[in-house]
Amino acid sequence: MKITDLIALDVRYPTSLQRDGSDAMNPDPDYSAAYVILKTDTGLEGHGLTFTIGRGNELVVAAIQALEPYLRNKRLAEFTQDLGAFYSYIVGDSQLRWIGPEKGVMHLATAAVINAVWDLYAKAQGKPLWKLLADMTPAEIVRATPFRYITDAITPDEALALLERLEASKPQREAEIRAKGYPAYTTSAGWLGYPDEKIRRLCREGLALGWTAFKLKVGRDLQDDLRRCAIVREEIGPERVLMVDANQVWDVHQAIEWVRHLLPFRPLWIEEPTSPDDILGHAAINQALEGTGTRVATGEHVHNRVMFKQLLQAGAVGFCQIDAARVGGVSENLAILLMAAKFGVKVCPHAGGVGLCEYVQHLSIFDHIAVSGSMEGRYIEYVDHLHEHFVEPVIIHNAHYQAPLQPGYSIEMKPASLAAYTYPHGSYWKSVLKV
């Protein structure tokens, strides 16, 4: 199978109109995707996307186009016969590396492209991505993992040993996942732009649907936070789980002080308390919270495996929030899952946005079957926006993601959605912008 063309689309949804997704750092996101379609000579297509929140999406689309020479006219088998080499190849252009390396716009583009190749591979094998990964041998997973810059934290041999200890019991965990699904928490009730009564109503609706863990955005105003935390705790009761998320608004000392005020509401974690680059800052915050029951969580803006490595080495996080499209796609997430397992830190993926739920369910299911071997105390984020645009949207039953069964990475958008929301010439934007 040969890749004959790469199409990159700028897809934007006008979510800012409803304040969906609003938080202390991001008041009015327009959930967007820099979207890739790999055409092949068999008719099969690989789809991938990276998530942004609006302006600048065009830069990521342009960066995807800059990677096009690395994909066009290549045979899929060239990539899949050595997936580790494939990763190095995609991130290895020395000139493009300068404007990263492995971070920012260029790495977001890398994620979309690498995920599109994995989607194509899974479709070619007729398996959902999680099953493709779960069926790979430990040696194959190790070979697909980029170890550059992380061998001081985990060697290929250590990774192999870690995977081999779970190899024999994979079938029973796969059966468990197929029967029960993977636990989720909901962020839908707690956006910062929502009035108190809407939060209260959404908590009640969430409880009725079986949700047991709820995340609330905090960090704009302490009195607001205290009032909003009280509402959620009152609605969900003392036993269910509350998480809080500050979206990077604080400096280190400020974070420690602010979070102390929220401790009476017993949040499981404080998410993104400060700059995502601040390994030592997160470590200081996590240490200050030692013994309180609240731990630091971060990851959605942690830009590559080198940063995750350090968060783990420094004891900076209690929860590792991988993102499917901030780092270099499935390939780099293998490295992060392996490190998290070695360091004994729970992986609770970032999701929401557009397509991130569809993506990360595969990674968590694979993590459970083959890497961590446990779902204990782990949750995938769930946000109920924009799933209607996907050919195979996520299915949630009783607050659990149900294992996707179609071949691929579940990230393919409906043709009608692409046609309407491609910016600025799709039919929706044309009518709004009068372009």
Place this chain on the structure above:
Amino acid sequence: MKITDLIALDVRYPTSLQRDGSDAMNPDPDYSAAYVILKTDTGLEGHGLTFTIGRGNELVVAAIQALEPYLRNKRLAEFTQDLGAFYSYIVGDSQLRWIGPEKGVMHLATAAVINAVWDLYAKAQGKPLWKLLADMTPAEIVRATPFRYITDAITPDEALALLERLEASKPQREAEIRAKGYPAYTTSAGWLGYPDEKIRRLCREGLALGWTAFKLKVGRDLQDDLRRCAIVREEIGPERVLMVDANQVWDVHQAIEWVRHLLPFRPLWIEEPTSPDDILGHAAINQALEGTGTRVATGEHVHNRVMFKQLLQAGAVGFCQIDAARVGGVSENLAILLMAAKFGVKVCPHAGGVGLCEYVQHLSIFDHIAVSGSMEGRYIEYVDHLHEHFVEPVIIHNAHYQAPLQPGYSIEMKPASLAAYTYPHGSYWKSVLKV
């Protein structure tokens, strides 16, 4: 004075033809600039650029264009009356922030734009940038500095105290700089693509010109490195300074082992031994080299003040290599200079590329006059490429940068150079590419 237009140009020089700039990570760079011109209603222009090595330069140009609404039709005085707020304003678009934040393509673009505003400000004041900065009061410098995310390392009050201790003695250091210039080292002899005999010849030519410190690229092959280090040490003698630079090619343990082999040649520093993101890795390497006389240096790929903060907090570097256009321009470099002074780490800027020498001389001169108060053991990198394209190229006498005297940031390129090397439609590229 009002900014009436922003022009962004993609300027590329075909340096790969000569292997100038070749190193273990970057075999064939085409030194390039994403170039900004701010037009004003007075005729005065602010110029700024960021440096890349070729492909991808178009992405940075597009990112500069994405910042255009933040500049056009703004009055210069709006920015200069609160330069700290100006920094927050330029990096503060919540949607553009998502594709950074403050890193990669978006932050390279930020650097060009912020530097162009500082260039315009210095021209409007009729002073070279270093003099504009040196004449600002401690309170004004503190006000111009972005402190977000670094207050756990330095507070505005600490910065103020640090600046005030040097305030009275600024005139004598300014006089010293005007008389002697600022010390430099040369990288021109040691590119990885140069054959041994060229290195030997360039060392001799360098010595004849008065150079006392020489940098050599290493990291591709250990036997090559041993032979090349021996050549340089043989040519420059035991007393002069040798630095070595690996351009990020090693993992942490490998770096420690490789550098041990080079210690007999007594390098002052090992530059970029591993991933620029690896704070803890650099700390481990620096610690392993404790007592050897060789210290770790890094900075040209350190993407913002939060990363520099941690390198300093972790004791990871003996030399802090600021870059004029990787971080958010003059503004963010103020924060880095202040932190380096507080932690007692010497600032030895990264230069070379195109325009970086022209830029960083201003920052080091200001550092000497007002922040560190010392040139002891400090050097600015010097590379003798592409200076002919600048209206006010750097002047080196006896291995010292001579203080630039024209108003502005010395970064304005000659109109003929812009016309020839704008990619792909400038006259040079047209003739080569036949477009």
